[in-house]
Amino acid sequence: MFQLDTVLRSHIRSLTPYSSARDEYTGKEGIFLDANENAYGSVTTEAYNRYPDPHQQAIKERLAPIKGVRPGQIFIGNGSDEAIDLLVRATCTPGQDSILILPPTYGMYEVSAAINDVPVIRVPLTPAFQIDVPAVQAAVQPHTKLLFVCSPNNPTGNLIHRNDILTLLDSFDGLVIVDEAYIDFADSQSFIALLDQYSNLVVLQTFSKAWGLAALRSGMAFASEELIRILDKIKPPYNISGPTQQLLLQALENVSGKNEMVDRTLARREELIGNLLNLPLVRHVYPSDANFLLVKFDDPRAIFDYLISRQIIVRDRHRVRLCEGCLRITVGTGQENEQLLSMLKAFYETVTIGA
The missing domain is CATH 3.90.1150.10 (Aspartate Aminotransferase, domain 1)
Incomplete structure (x- = not known):
């Protein structure tokens, strides 16, 4: 049985997160003298002088029934790239642990690893753009923490065979991240439905493609509540701006x-x-x-x-x-x-x- 503690970096497990003013008081009404904001509003509109909800709770409450998950299984990031980076930082000790990718694939997995000084194991897809499962299993090392699968894949455009991903979920001791940025265009069920079955599963999606909101730079990660709490612990305090949250809420009313x-x-x-x-x-x-x-x-x-x-x-x-x-x-x-x-x-x- 997968245990999250086996892939987390030790100092991340014991980290005390930054506590923002909005963590200490989550109400919407009151005289706010806690966050050193400008009490007079802003030069554009009064609405922007207060910090936004650091946990995007209203978005998660609205998104959860659409995706068939619990709000605690959702992370909202500054694009999916933020979730990718946080996953690498939470689990991989620089110069020691590794990630595994399946080229050709989305380039940010490797970039995030390089930024964090994390070695990358590359197992190319087959000429049919599918996973060579035995080769992946043979390439995994004792310190391999993350395995990234992009499906539908970028730049090839095809879905990765579902049974191959399930095989890796069953056999890999680390986190399997299934990047579903393009899933809305595919005739396939999202892996989100399997979150409660696989504690080592992370699913990435985005508002940039089917939702048409690329300029907002907002992505989603779905995982166990335990892992989402870790991502929330290490993310910047106010990673999603107030205007972005307002626009996301509007979009979620128009599925x-x-x-x-x-x-x-x-x-x-x-x-x-x-x-x-x-x-x-x-x-x-x-x-x-x-x-x-x-x-x-x-x-x-x-x-x-x-x-x-x-x-x-x-x-x-x-x-x-x-x-x-x-x-x-x-x-x-x-x-x-x-x-x-x-x-x-x-x-x-x-x-x-x-x-």
Whole structure:
């Protein structure tokens, strides 16, 4: 049976967290003379002179029934990146413990490890962009604390086989972090439903993709109450601003609006796949469970530069292992996709005429 204490750094277990003024009094009414705030308001609006709820309790209460969890199983961070960094800092002793990642994958796992001087074990995905489970199990070391699985994966776009993740949850003695930033676009149940079954499971999600709130920089981590208390203990006191909390609460009142945007994105994704496959310069469009496509071209760098010159911005992934020759293309609006396709056709005609 997994015990959280086995992966936590010893000084984190005994850490006394910073106690903010809003921790000592959580009421909304009163004369607030405790936090050295400006009693006269602010130069913009009176609402911004007081510190926000450091634990985002109203958001957690509203989010919990939407996700099917308890409020105590939710961490709200400054993007999912904050949760990633806190997980590394809470568990990995610099220069001693390690994390394991499955490239090609989201780059911040490795960046957070590097910032914290934590070694990284890399076990590449198979050519089908799936986990080589025996290789992962063989690569795990006694001091490996975290295993990151991005599903749907970035930059490949595909879901990772569920049974492979379950196998790792059953066999790995550390925390398995399943990053579901793109889960709203996938026909698959979230791993959140398994939180009470696996005490070593952490699920990351975000408000940046399906919710359309990337500018707010707000992400979610779902885990056992025990681990969430640790993350709350080591995070900055007021990590989510008051205006951000207000906007998140508004967004959570409109789940149907989020779902409608997802449906439109999925329809545009299928249209875009079909149209790209009709272009002679496209060698392959990989299956996607996300709001982007990994597309293999004959000359990806030239196409990337051409699109940039026409102010159409895609992501160059052609140097990434297993993604050679590929560009990553986010699914845009119908009009944006048409402009992309038009420029790709123009590039092909230019090359053909030049030849």
